[in-house]
Amino acid sequence: xxxxxxxxxxxxxxxxxxxxxxxxxxxxxxxxxxxxxxxxxxxxxxxxxxxxxxxxxxxxxxxxxxxxxxxxxxxxxxxxxxxxxxxxxxxxxxxxxxxxxxxxxxxxxxxxxxxxxxxxxxxxxxxxxxxxxxxxxxxxxxxxxxxxxxxxxxxxxxxxxxxxxxxxxxxxxxxxxxxxxxxxxxxxxxxxxxxxxxxxxxxxxxxxxxxxxxxxxxxxxxxxxxxxxxxxxxxxxxxxxxxxxxxxxx
Numbered sequence: 001x002x003x004x005x006x007x008x009x010x011x012x013x014x015x016x017x018x019x020x021x022x023x024x025x026x027x028x029x030x031x032x033x034x035x036x037x038x039x040x041x042x043x044x045x046x047x048x049x050x051x052x053x054x055x056x057x058x059x060x061x062x063x064x065x066x067x068x069x070x071x072x073x074x075x076x077x078x079x080x081x082x083x084x085x086x087x088x089x090x091x092x093x094x095x096x097x098x099x100x101x102x103x104x105x106x107x108x109x110x111x112x113x114x115x116x117x118x119x120x121x122x123x124x125x126x127x128x129x130x131x132x133x134x135x136x137x138x139x140x141x142x143x144x145x146x147x148x149x150x151x152x153x154x155x156x157x158x159x160x161x162x163x164x165x166x167x168x169x170x171x172x173x174x175x176x177x178x179x180x181x182x183x184x185x186x187x188x189x190x191x192x193x194x195x196x197x198x199x200x201x202x203x204x205x206x207x208x209x210x211x212x213x214x215x216x217x218x219x220x221x222x223x224x225x226x227x228x229x230x231x232x233x234x235x236x237x238x239x240x241x242x243x244x245x246x247x248x249x250x
Contacts (some may be wrong), residue, residue, distance in 0.1 A: 002129050005081070005158045005190060014230035019045045020060070020214045027158060027190045027236035032180070034201035035194045036225070037211035038234055043194050046116050046211065050192075051083040052076045063157070078107050080157030084147050084164060092136030092189075096127065096146050103153030114153065121149045124186050125179050141172035145179055152183055154157050158190040159183070165197045173200060180204050198235075202226070210234065 005027045012020040020042045027033050037043050048054040050061050052073040068076055071082070078081055090099050092151075097118055104114035114150055122128045125145055130138055135146060150162045151159055164180075177200065184191055195201050201208055202222035210218040210225060212234035218225055225231050 003064050003157055003190070004170055005050075005063050005192075007059065007061045009045070010046065010049055010056050010061070011058045012045055012049060012054065014058050018214055020049075020056075020211075023214070023216045024059075024087075025209050025216070025219070029157070029190055030184065031207065032184055032191045032193065032205045034208040034222070035192065035211065036198060036201060036208055036231075038095050039196075040213070041211040041234070042214040043211055044162070047083070047162060047192070047194050051081065051160055054157050065208065070226045074107070077154055077156070080155075081160070082151040082154045082156035082158070083160040084151045085162055090135040090143055090146060092134065093134050094135055094225035096135055096138065097122065097131045097196065099146055100149045100153050103150035104155070108152055117155065121152055125149055128244050139172075141168050141175065144168060144172075144176065148176075148179060148183070152187060152189075155187075156189050158192065160192045160194070163196060164193070165195060165200050173197070176200070177204055 008024045010020055010023045023046060025033070035043055035046070045054060046248070049056045052068065052071055063079060063081060068081070091102070100121060101114045101118045104117050105111065115143045122131055127145060127149060130142060130146070135143065138146070148161070148164060165176055168176060180191065180193070181204070183189065191203060193201055205222060207220065208218070208225045209216060210223050210231050217234060218228050
C-alpha cells in the first residue's frame with residue numbers, strides 16, 4: 001500500500017473565533033504540496049495541529065492509515081513526520097554539522113548513523129563548506145537551509161515546512177528551491193510547504209491547497225489556482241498573486 005499522510009475534517013476554534021472548519025488535505029508519498037492563503041487564513045494553526053503542537057476540536061490526522069491523534073510532536077517525528085519552524089531555532093554555539101546531527105540524535109538514533117546522515121545531507125544540499133562553522137556565524141539564508149537539513153536528518157516520510165523562505169532575499173530563494181528539489185528527488189520524502197511566497201510554491205509544488213478564513217477553497221495545480229476566482233478573491237489586494245500569474249505566462 002502506498003504511503004500517505006492525511007488530515008481529515010479538521011476544525012479548530014479559540015473561544016468564539018473559528019479558525020479552521022472541516023479542512024481535509026492528503027499528501028501522497030513523494031508528493032510536494034503547497035499550502036497558501038492570506039494572513040489569518042488558518043495556515044499556521046493547521047500545521048500546528050498536524051504536527052501535534054495543537055489539538056483539533058474535531059477531525060483526525062493519520063499517517064499510512066494509523067491515527068496520530070493525541071500523539072506528541074516528538075513521537076510523530078519518530079514515525080516519520082518532521083517539521084521546520086520559521087525561526088530556524090539553531091543552536092548558535094554548535095557547528096553546522098552538530099546542529100544537523102541533532103535532528104537524528106534527538107530521536108535516539110546512534111551517533112554513528114546520525115553522523116552518516118549528516119554527511120550525506122551536507123553533500124546533497126551543498127553545505128559541506130559550512131560544516132565546521134559555528135551556526136551563529138552563518139548568513140540567514142544558510143541558517144534556513146541548515147534548519148531544513150536538521151529536519152531531514154530525522155529521515156522523515158513527510159516534511160512540513162513553515163515558511164522556509166521567510167526573510168530570504170531574491171538571491172537566496174533559488175538556493176532554497178534547489179534544496180527542496182534535491183531533498184524530494186534524493187530522499188523521496190513527501191513535502192508540505194506552507195508559504196506566503198506564491199511564486200516559490202508555484203515553482204516547487206505539483207499541487208496547492210488554499211485556505212481562506214479557515215475554509216479550504218481550492219485543491220489542485222498551481223496553474224489552476226492562479227486562475228481560480230475564489231483564490232483571486234481571497235488574495236484581492238495581494239499583488240504577489242498577480243505578479244506570479246504574469247511570470248507564469250513568460
